[in-house]
Amino acid sequence: MNGVEKPTLTDSNVETPVLDARAHAPRHIAFNRPFMTGRELHYISQAHAGGHLAGDGPFTDRCHAWLEASTGAPKALLTHSCTAALEMAGLLLNIAPGDEVIVPSFTFVSTANAFVLRGAVPVFVDVRPDTLNIDETLVEAAISPRTKAIVPVHYAGVGCEMDTLMAIAGRFGLSVVEDAAQAVMARYKGKPLGSIGHLGAYSFHETKNVICGEGGALIVNNPMYSQNAEIIREKGTDRSQFFRGEVDKYTWRLPGSSFLPSELTAAFLWAQLEAATMLTSRRLERWARYHDLLQGMEQRGLLRRPIVPEHCEHNAHMYYVLVAPGIDRQSVLARLKASGVDAVFHYVPLHSSPRGQQAGRMHGDLRVTEDVSSRLIRLPLWIGLDDSMQNYVVSSLEEALTKG
Structure with a gap:
């Protein structure tokens, strides 16, 4: 534009994790890190x-x-x-x-x-x-x-x-x-x-x-x-x-x-x-890797992975899991936090909120909403999250799910 050279895309804005020499794992993995293209x-x-x-x-x-x-x-x-x-x-x-x-x-x-x-x-x-x-x-x-x-x-x-x-x-x-x-x-x-x-x-x-x-x-x-x-x-x-x-x-x-x-x-x-196409592609790579890494835990009945219908092309906005019924989500989140992994829950259903009860009305019993909202955990997902960090998130999640 106007003869000015445009900067190239870079990961220089992505913070390199500080490694714990004893555990050889990142001390802290943020839930999200905003990515800048450099332009x-x-x-x-x-x-x-x-x-x-x-x-x-x-x-x-x-x-x-x-x-x-x-x-x-x-x-x-x-x-x-x-x-x-x-x-x-x-x-x-x-x-x-x-x-x-x-x-x-x-x-x-x-x-x-x-x-x-x-x-x-x-x-x-x-x-x-x-x-x-x-x-x-x-x-x-x-x-x-x-x-x-x-x-x-x-x-x-x-x-x-x-x-x-x-x-x-x-x-x-x-x-x-x-x-x-x-x-x-x-x-x-x-x-x-x-x-x-x-x-x-x-x-x-x-x-x-x-x-x-x-x-x-x-x-x-x-x-x-x-x-x-x-x-x-x-x-x-x-x-x-x-x-x-x-x-x-x-x-x-x-x-x-x-x-x-x-x-x-x-x-x-x-x-x-x-850079929207590139940003989406790179997020999809991280999403797919989580999906592969978590297959075993799903087969063992510890969690359920996201389901994407064949006629839908998603954009890897988030990667979430539903912990198995009977597993205390809050304990899992606390254990992940103690491991340095920022995993988070998501929405509190609007129909159960003070304003939702005043302003709205329910159609039916909303049992699925109440169930999934109590079991959902979102995992860190951002451009710059590398293989070792994902491995650590998944191993920390497995430990948190199986710890007695």
Whole structure:
């Protein structure tokens, strides 16, 4: 760009583990280490030199173009978080007090909160025991005359059964908002996750595969929402149309807010998007190695490995295991921590939370959600995690699972 040589990709930002000479094993393995390609600061300096630091500058344009090309969506808009993208979806769908939105209980709070902010009631549906995604066979029975939308969450970057969900939505005149926070670069039957529903939401938080610290994107798959999405994102004004010369002045059109990220954030993200294929490939290598190493423990009945249906191409967002029933997960996590391995649990089901009990309602008993949420452990997974570190994680996990 502009004759300036771009830095090459490097692992120099990945900390070399301090080895314990006695045990010949790392003293500490972090759950996550954000990876930088080496171009991020270069692009940020270009944004600074160009004098455009607020949102919607040249780097934002590049990110939008990349997202639109990779998803096939007519419109993609960067936001300051995936939460913001979901909140925009609530505004675009005109969610109003008393409306109902069908969501899994096994998800992050933003999936429900974005619609609760509009006065909606989240209807919590159980998840499948294999993928831990919303159980599509339970959705239709959860629909009421107040239902406005279905919000599937692609857990661990593995696609929900979108064909079934879209067919249900079509029969009942509902909208589908894909919470694809964990699913950048993943596919369902060849289609990019986030591109199948009427709207999709991505996350670029530092814990995700492609990052910019804090950030997200709204993927607008139904063109009828494109113009209003721009307006809502710009505080409810037609400012974007003004800058394109489509109106002679801009003014307040719709309820909205400031959902834009800064151009510095977009510059950082652009470096990551350029390397998205490489980042995904390297994570998939680490994921596959865990899968091989843990096969024996699964065969012994100590745990269950992730299940990825053949028609789903996941992105190695995380590697989790479900410890066998009867094994105390908290004891396992404590033993891993004592060994220097940062393994963590995941969601506390929303239906069991104080706010979830007040704001939502359950459809059915959600027994799978309650079971898997009590047994799930996420293992360290990041670019730079090497074979010896993975070996240590797996051996520490085996010791923690079998220790009396």
